Amino acid sequence: MKTVRKTLALLMAVVLLLCGFAACGKKEAGSDDSSSQKASNDAVAAALAAEPAPESGCKALKYDMNVTLDTEKNTVSGYEDVTIKNTSGAPLRELYFRYYAPAISKKSAVTDVSPDYQLYKENENTTVIVDFADEPMQPEEERTLRLSFTTVVPKLDDRFGYHKEGKGKMYLLTFWAPQLAMYTDGKWNDSPYFDEGESTYNAMSDYTVTFTAPESYVIAASGTQTSNGGVTTITAPNVREVSIVACDYMTVETSSVDGVTLKMYRPDYDDYDTLYDVMAENAAAAISLYNDKIGSYIYTELDIVPGFIKAGGMEMPGLVIEALPEHMNSYEYYNAALTVAHEVGHQWFYCAVGNDQYNEPWLDESFAQYCHEYLYQSAAPEALKRADRLALEGEPDATCIPTFDEYYHDSYGVADKHYINLPCSEYTFSGYSDYVYTRGAEFLYRLQKAMGDDSFFEMLSQWYLGNRLQVARGSDFIKHVLQYNDTQAVKDLINDYLSDEYVK
Numbered sequence: 001m002k003t004v005r006k007t008l009a010l011l012m013a014v015v016l017l018l019c020g021f022a023a024c025g026k027k028e029a030g031s032d033d034s035s036s037q038k039a040s041n042d043a044v045a046a047a048l049a050a051e052p053a054p055e056s057g058c059k060a061l062k063y064d065m066n067v068t069l070d071t072e073k074n075t076v077s078g079y080e081d082v083t084i085k086n087t088s089g090a091p092l093r094e095l096y097f098r099y100y101a102p103a104i105s106k107k108s109a110v111t112d113v114s115p116d117y118q119l120y121k122e123n124e125n126t127t128v129i130v131d132f133a134d135e136p137m138q139p140e141e142e143r144t145l146r147l148s149f150t151t152v153v154p155k156l157d158d159r160f161g162y163h164k165e166g167k168g169k170m171y172l173l174t175f176w177a178p179q180l181a182m183y184t185d186g187k188w189n190d191s192p193y194f195d196e197g198e199s200t201y202n203a204m205s206d207y208t209v210t211f212t213a214p215e216s217y218v219i220a221a222s223g224t225q226t227s228n229g230g231v232t233t234i235t236a237p238n239v240r241e242v243s244i245v246a247c248d249y250m251t252v253e254t255s256s257v258d259g260v261t262l263k264m265y266r267p268d269y270d271d272y273d274t275l276y277d278v279m280a281e282n283a284a285a286a287i288s289l290y291n292d293k294i295g296s297y298i299y300t301e302l303d304i305v306p307g308f309i310k311a312g313g314m315e316m317p318g319l320v321i322e323a324l325p326e327h328m329n330s331y332e333y334y335n336a337a338l339t340v341a342h343e344v345g346h347q348w349f350y351c352a353v354g355n356d357q358y359n360e361p362w363l364d365e366s367f368a369q370y371c372h373e374y375l376y377q378s379a380a381p382e383a384l385k386r387a388d389r390l391a392l393e394g395e396p397d398a399t400c401i402p403t404f405d406e407y408y409h410d411s412y413g414v415a416d417k418h419y420i421n422l423p424c425s426e427y428t429f430s431g432y433s434d435y436v437y438t439r440g441a442e443f444l445y446r447l448q449k450a451m452g453d454d455s456f457f458e459m460l461s462q463w464y465l466g467n468r469l470q471v472a473r474g475s476d477f478i479k480h481v482l483q484y485n486d487t488q489a490v491k492d493l494i495n496d497y498l499s500d501e502y503v504k
């Protein structure tokens with residue numbers, strides 16, 4: 001039914017605005033900002049002239065962490081031993097680490113480095129600099145540093161914070177540990193923390209975390225984890241970050257999809273039992289669909305944790321946090337189904353194919369949005385149909401699930417004169433979600449139509465397979481597309497959606 005569909009399209013727009021992924025920028029909405037299309041714009045030429053994305057000139061080969069969650073003080077404290085290799089080809093006198101916790105919780109701090117080098121802190125303590133002084137790291141040298149830190153977890157219903165109520169506490173731990181900054185083109189990444197989106201930009205590394213918490217706490221995390229007597233060992237090879245959820249009132253239900261262990265965590269709330277089922281079913285269906293259409297998931301496990309966060313969802317490697325609605329109503333089933341399809345899509349785009357999320361957010365958000373809006377909805381798997389039926393109880397002839405073309409026509413299909421590839425800081429609040437997410441997904445959909453399904457999915461799959469475990473830039477994607485189709489129609493699409501000024 002058209003009315004229902006339109007209502008839901010609107011509802012989805014609202015939901016996704018709140019979806020962690022919303023909003024950036026300081027400019028007034030509606031201003032003629034740098035996202036507006038220009039008469040002469042040649043993103044194709046800019047991409048062809050660009051160098052391929054460089055690897056970081058300094059690599060964290062592995063992190064061994066040993067930390068304790070103190071549920072009285074609400075802190076995570078301990079140390080990390082990080083082994084670093086200088087691959088820049090030149091001596092490095094300094095190393096930069098990014099540690100976003102102090103941007104949210106100011107008492108969080110790196111307290112010590114061993115061996116005993118000088119520590120400096122900048123950017124509200126989110127940049128931690130280790131100064132080697134007269135002992136610079138030589139080219140190809142490996143060096144292990146121990147950073148000690150105390151992260152103060154704020155009482156905050158968000159991706160970094162803890163939720164407290166009569167039942168107990170849930171700790172959502174993102175940004176909780178320092179990580180070596182990316183070092184490209186002779187410059188350390190210094191993107192500021194961005195509350196409405198993501199700033200995290202890391203190469204892959206191997207993490208082992210010994211995480212001690214009271215024995216009553218159940219732990220979800222990136223990678224795989226085993227708990228024994230309050231000590232959880234987290235093993236996470238090839239991840240861009242490790243995130244952890246600790247809660248003393250949740251259980252876990254484990255299933256398997258395409259050989260992937262899917263763990264659905266279930267905080268103890270009666271109202272949400274069916275919603276948890278919907279999340280798990282749709283996560284499984286999304287994994288299966290993306291495996292088939294894009295390429296195999298790179299990890300062996302995916303944890304889904306419902307929690308009280310500002311946004312609709314939040315993606316981390318091997319871990320998805322799904323927002324719990326404050327007030328349950330039947331439409332939440334459908335919203336949860338699509339939100340989980342979006343966040344699972346990030347396992348392919350951001351977690352596997354990495355990008356600079358602050359400066360080129362479209363490279364993961366447009367793709368994750370495309371995954372849920374077009375790929376997942378058009379496939380209409382049984383899990384989504386069940387969420388659809390639950391959302392529409394009492395309206396037996398209605399359906400939320402549009403066909404591919406209906407969805408596009410109802411939701412967008414109107415020419416819009418803004419680019420999708422600007423940094424977070426360059427968009428207005430509404431512009432970020434309208435352009436990077438919605439219009440970004442539309443770009444990929446129109447590319448699919450222009451290229452034809454077979455060629456488009458071959459292109460998308462090879463993009464994924466060729467760049468997973470790496471980081472990629474927008475120019476890499478444009479050049480990749482042109483290898484499959486360099487017709488004027490495709491070049492026109494690229495120039496309509498991507499600003500040459502921001503092609504990196």
Ligand SMILES: [Zn+2]
Nearest residue numbers: 021346365368
């Ligand atoms: Zn997203």
